[in-house]
Amino acid sequence: MKQQRGRQRQAGQNYERTDRVAGLIREIVATELERIDDERLFLLAVTGVDVDRELTRATVWFDVLDEEDVPEVVFALEEHRQRIQQALARQSRMRRTPALQFSPDPSIGEAHRIDSILDELGLGTPDEKVERD
Secondary structure: OOOOOOOOOOOOOOOHHHHHHHHHHHHHHHHHHHHOOOHHHOOEEEEEEEEOOOOOEEEEEEEEOOHHHHHHHHHHHHHHHHHHHHHHHHHOOOOOOOEEEEEEOHHHHHHHHHHHHHHHHOOOOHHHHHHHO
């Protein structure tokens, strides 16, 4: 069998570049959000970033402590989106940076819903059962 140079990719595998770009965007966005002095963004956590294959769009997933604050936080993020986009362009060494879009992370709410269902059925984690006894 002939040795080939470099690493061969097959269709359907994860794209390492998009993973690296997503990690970089997450770092830069989280750092920039810390610098923004807006109390609406005080208890905000960036939970993940999804970047499309063409690197043109990035969805930044976030979570807030109180779900009632989500519309207000989305509005605040849209107000500061241009500043965050500029910070991304300045701090990354990419020719073109993906357009940022902010969305609340549905997985956090789903995890809480599953936990509550398990608690109702009495199938919580073993640690919780020990604490109740």
